[in-house]
Amino acid sequence: MTDTATALEPLVARLTETAPGLRVETGPGSTGLYAYDASNYRVPPRAVVFPRSADDVVAVLRACREAHVPITARGGGTSMAGNAVGPGVVLDFSRYMNRILDIDPVARTARVEAGVVLDALQSATALHGLTFGPDPSSHSRCTLGGMIGNDACGNRSVRHGRTSGHIEALEIVTADGVRAVADRTGLHPVDAADAERVARLEADVRALIGDNLAPIRTELGRIPRQVSGYQLHRLLPEHGFDMARALVGTEGSCAVVTAATVRLVATAQASTLLTLGYDDVVDAAEDVPEILRWNPTAVEGMDEAIVATMRARRGPDSVTGLPEGRAWLYVELDGDDQAAVDARAADLLDVLKAHGRLTGGRVVDSPAERRSLWRVREDGAGLAARLVDGGESWPGWEDAAVAPENLAAYLRDFRKLLASHGLTGVLYGHFGAGCVHVRIDFDLATDTGRAATRRFLSEAAALVVEHGGSLSGEHGDGRARGELLEVMYSHTMIRTFAAFKEIFDPEGLLNPGVIVAPARLDADLALHTPSEVLPVETLFSFPHDEDGFAGAVRRCVGVGRCRSDSGGVMCPSYRATGEENDSTRGRARLLQEMVRGGTVQDGWRSEEVHDALDLCLSCKACSSDCPVGVDMATYKAEFLHQHYKGRIRPRSHYSLGWLPLTSRLVGHMARPVNALLRGPLGKLLARLGGVTTERRIPAFASRRALRRTLRGVKTGEPAKTLLFVDSFTRAFRPEVAGAAGRVLADAGLACTTEDDLCCGLTWVSTGQLSLARRIMARTVARLDNGDDRPIVVAEPSCAAALKRDVPELLDTEAARRVAARVHTLTGALTDLAAPDWRPPALPDDVVLQTHCHEYATFKSRHPRDLLTRLGVRNVDEAEGCCGLAGNFGFEEQHYDTSMAVAGLALKPRLDGIDHETPTVVVADGFSCATQIDHLAGDQGVRALHLAELLDPAADRPDQPGESS
Template sequence: MTTATRDLAGLTARLAELAPGLRVETGPGATGPYAYDASNYRVPPRAVVFPRSVDDVVGVVRACREAGVPVTARGGGTSMAGNAVGPGVVLDFSRYMNRILDIDVEARTARVEAGVVLDALRSATALHGLDFGPDPSSHSRCTLGGMIGNDACGNRSVRDGRTSGHVVALEIVTADGVRAVADHTGLHPVDPREGALVARLEADLKRLVGENLALIRTELGRIPRQVSGYQLHHLLPENGFDLARALVGTEGSCAVVTAATVRLVATAQASTLLTLGYEDVVAAAEDVPEILRFAPSAVEGMDEAIVATMRARRGPDSVTGLPEGHAWLYVELEGDDPAEVHARADALLEALEAQGRLTGGRVVESPAERRSLWRVREDGAGLAARLVDGGESWPGWEDAAVAPENLAAYLRGFRKLLAAHDLTGVLYGHFGAGCVHVRIDFDMVTDAGRAVMRQFLAEAAALVVEHGGTLSGEHGDGRARGELLEVMYSHRMIAAFAAFKQVFDPEGLLNPGVIVDPAPLGADLALRELPLMDTTFGFPHDEDGFAGAVRRCVGVGRCRSDAGGVMCPSYRATGEENDSTRGRARMLQEMVRGETVTDGWRSTEVRDALDLCLSCKACSSDCPVGVDMATYKAEFLHQHYKGRLRPRSHYSLGWLPLTSKLVGYAARPLNALLRGPVGKLLARLGGVTTKRRIPAFATRRALRRALRASRTGEPAKTLLFVDSFTRAFRPEVAGAASRVLADAGIPCTAEDDLCCGLTWVSTGQLSLARRIMARTVARLDNGDERPIVVTEPSCAAALKRDVPELLGTDAARRVAARVHTLSGALTDLAEPGWTPPELPDNVVLQTHCHEYATFKGRHPRDLLGRLGVRKVDEAEGCCGLAGNFGFEEQHYDTSMAVADLALKPRLDDIDPGTPAVVVADGFSCATQIDHLAGDRGIRALHLAELLDPSADRPGQPGENS
């Protein structure tokens, strides 16, 4: 046993004594994802702990102090400055200590644990007409503890300022394991027996402030966004010795915050949004002082690179409502009187037009359009990380701030500095507060590139100080800027910061390496030269192949959101970092590095991290940087099991297209057999859960009959690709689709003997998948240029994306370009004026994840709305079955937990006395719906069945619903 192993064993044993029942995770499979946050840095911890109570935190701090092991507190892990990584024990507050303890409506305060996600607090307070003011773009996953650590601000900081302005009291654990409460009057012990220790700490702080009054008054608190360093000015006599505010922004380096009491603000009764276009960001910044005269709640800026990337990744309709220009400002105005707010908006537009810098401007009236526009801005950090041209950019100087009146001059100088170093920066941020985020195409792999980065950062620090600004305006200093504080502050101020930390943390164990005694900004960088890996997928969008693809994850953590979009269903079901898209990507990055995960493709830790990935592909669309975990998982499984025995379900479910074709010749007797004890035995032998009914197989004649009945005799304008699922289980869908296409003026012929290879891809049998795909492409790329319509969304997505990326041929790309889902075909190809038969007023819709991810702007929801369905109640999220995943014995419980998130509640809400139609094009989705609600007579229709001109219209309660 090595010394390190022995020391870790001793620490975990001591943790078990001081914090009984505490969950402690060690080893690369558990700690790998926690080596990263959203910054450029990688610092592997020794262990990760998941406290459930303050007593757990006290036990951890005391055990680590005894062992001399550092402690780093972590919330959502979205820090861009390296504040949330550390070499010792990482405390993950987000997993269990995430409760809202109290909301006092009359006092307008809330008491919350450190791991509460901001959106959870806002949802709870919204019921009372209240809100928490600071709103970072990461509001769907950042925690209050993290916001307190960084003194976060957000999009509406023009109105609401920084987190420090909203903190009433902090409940902390000191470096020696003492519980105390810091508020606007000082520090108070929770346990009176520890009163002497707390009193001595407070006395030392007052002595420190008294010795540095002039220094603190002249160097701190100069501009609203001055977050860099420690906020000692809150301890000045004239500020009432507000220790709570002084501890905000200390990045966990002085005390561990376990809970906080925060102030709430009233929700505005009326608001409007203006979008303003400019030639560049400097011109936009020139108008900020004039805009501030109109008391906006938000003034946000961004340049054209972010918008172009959004449109390329999510479709041209993903960004609408922007006027002409190459840079834009969002200006939000709020108030209690809608008429007054709109009058102010009109007056602002008139004033800005008189200034002469606008290229266009408009008031955005539609709430849906506003939400879409804000999403572009909120995804800025991720979108800027991997641009439409494939270029990568990185944080490091993403948080500088100046007074708003100095912003244009600062940006002018900053752009010159970028040009001088031959660097490109993507700019966005809180222009109304003078805070600009920028991601820069640093080369952090080579020594020469790192030298350029270091020189640039030093000169950028001097530039912002020259303009009276601060290195950090909300993200904190962390590892990215701590070393540069000496450019901004005097040596005496740096010494005062060190003394402040010394009072709280004399042994330097709390989040070492930030602010005081900072690690060099070039140390612990995550980027390194990547090995070229021999893979089956081509990864055409990533210069370094698989290694470059998994490097797409930069840690912004959008996959950790509980709502909005579809990603990441397994994280939403389990709440575990390792089950998030980010956690899996970080494990793959560790595998590529080969340091903590040393067995490469054979790694069981990586296999286990990928195990609960449903291969839904939602991350390829929802993730701002386009991580495609389904493809990475398929590649890993292929390499991991190469030359080895596979899980039984890879054979029973992965080979389903072939076996189902054979079963079709004797479907009736085999269906009867599968419904009995033999079926359960076969399921167990095949690794398939016995908690689901095996769907009944269709006979070969059923498909022939369905297609024969749909023939119209008209010249075919489209090719209907009858996939394996439709052929084997619901041939009636093929017949309905044929009739719908004919009715829409785009009659088809059917191709019913080909396969897209999807099941072999999802189980990582890529060599077989390529052979099957090559046969399919050879048949389809025969000079026929007709559109290919695929009724099964997952198979359509496989033909659209997996086939060209696996085969990499021009023929595959030609076939992919012709592929449409039924929704897409009816949207893009139907004759003008086509109207379907009468449709129901209300539809419950389950959109297939692959359709959501791959065919942006061509969703059933949009088509149904255009065709006259008045209410489409969409279950936004994965159904949980996800092809083979939900049929696999070990995944059944997770499958059902995912269904509980969105689909099951929609089905449960169906009133038995009210006609309801449920639409689900995916075979998996329809099967899950039958499993959840079939006993209540609820059946999912395919869109083709709903639109079938020859079908009886559903209308009676419980029928066809």
């Protein structure tokens, strides 16, 4: 085979000639990202191509065939089996080929391009009362093309089965660049000129099936989740030579799918959810056959490790509604009438109680509880990857399936197998379909550990076959299980698989290394190279990661939740740009490459890593929303510190990073400085400081104003709290400090104030960590003085810095003691206020922008919940980052991205305000309030801090619009 490196240059030239405008990327900043999916494997490609049409795909496949370069088709990159990585060209369909081409509500079909994300299709079809049945837990980022490649299923597969059961036609490009349509009756050319080639291909397949009828009929299609191998039984005469469904599950190894026509199903009119508790997963599995008699839509299982990790990462209230137990089943029932569905659920619960295995069970009536519970299950893969005790676990044997009636026996023997190898597995999965997901604490970083992993996987394959099962139940074989197919299938069937692929791909260029002629399952492991290539002595302590920075960035296992377009806050830059290198996953993967000295060779000086981190808003949402707790804001701060060590920094690092110090000086001459900044000289100073001139520079407050407002805080009562007046409040809105003090006193939490300290946040966000540590050390020394009163911080970002950055940078007991005392105003009023406290009358409607750092760091103590509890009827929350994000949105090069992020959630809420009706906008974060002023200040909209809303001394506006 021609060396791909040698073939790359003429390949790119050929693509430029045959597909003008085609986006082709070959640098380490792209190939490093696409070297990974969500599996254990790392295979750096030579190039990444982003097609916009089927014609682009034809051009790529023809050029790659000429150059003899392999091709791997990729959707969301969420494969756990290594199906979406390859050594040649990776085709990313998710970036541009993501259009819904047609929805026919009468025929109940939709035609979609391969890169359409499942949630996008579901949103569009919901308008017609329809849905696509299979619903993998990765529904917010997996693509239809990827689902077709793996024959994906999902939580409701008990009802809707696999993707293959919902495919009417596939639009494909063959390895030699011929376009065709595979449907329920065969294969048809798109262009008349290709008729002979397509007819010959179909004839060869028909001949192959005819020669192997007996093994196909006896070995394939035995259980509902038999995904391993090729689905050649779909081509049997009794199935009508269904070429479309036969190509589902081929993992891009036979043809490249560019579009599909899928069948839709009606949305249920009524549904309910039961949660059932058990002592262990085997007891849960024993009840599955009985549950299936009740025609459920979903029967999902998980063990206690996942629940414990969720509660540790997102707070104790993040999982509610589970009965007592150490393992649980979710059972969903549906129907046309809610009362009838509820009655069935109650009857089923009674039957299961009579069986005697339940430790508890309940019907979950609350929609909020249901959403919370489903999120735990959907984040299972990520939560199981990095558990609450810090232990790591890996896929590899995460997808075996048996007949549901054999599940309990299989799980019993499987746990014995784990124990015999000294391994621990975190179990979850589609118990109603007999499909078990498990992440196991393999040692993949040493030769001894990898050898032990091979032995275990071989024995696990034999075990599942002994129980009549399949190596893969929905993730596909990929690089993880392809080598083991000989354990499951006869030599005749293995040869038949190989012959089928050869008909479609005689030169073996399509996704090589999977299913046919598979790579060794322990080849190309991402942990094969030790993570000590790059010296990683860091200023942050990374206390939750055994290997420090290397272990922290290794948290990312590629599940890709950061690529979601909705739900949670992560990742605002990806939502604004749609680019993989602007996702939390993309950045983490490049940092992994940097640590190992892989495609990224320049270590801390890497410009590729710098560019990938550039649009990170440091919002910290990933530290909460990411199932494995990646904290990209901290990684970015550490990288910037190392990257600029001993070098001149960007101008904005000085003008904005040192803002707490300069604002303190300006406070003594605020009036003339403000006048200066409003004039032409202000714009010049902004440019010189690397600050955008598109925004008004906020007016500085005088020290006198701060003193005046703090005088109003004196209550005469014994102080129960300490109000920490942060740099932003002190410099720009001292009135918030006064309001916060009065609210605390009103709530029985009278305070004293501390207004001469800084949390160091701006130095952290600009990566000036040595200075940040000095400032933090001074602050901790003052606060850790034997006073154990709660510290209340009105500015959420500063509260988060004190809570998390300070102990992780200083790594001292004093810092941890101070951090333990820190509350936001919301948290203080939620947890510490007098039980009988009631604030002044509140408006019925509030538009809320929650600060990202508060969302991420203070978990379930959110303003939305407090406002609702205090009597606000309608809290319209702009769920997402405001886009300003501290220094980010003030930097000239980031203004456009800042506004794009604001346009995702905040701006639509502000645009929807009816100025004829009093509407209050609440934003505790100074950045958020500044962005709101920038977006809607000209319309008279002003954001109130929660303290101002609850201030007992506040004047309540009566005129429409004034309260905004």
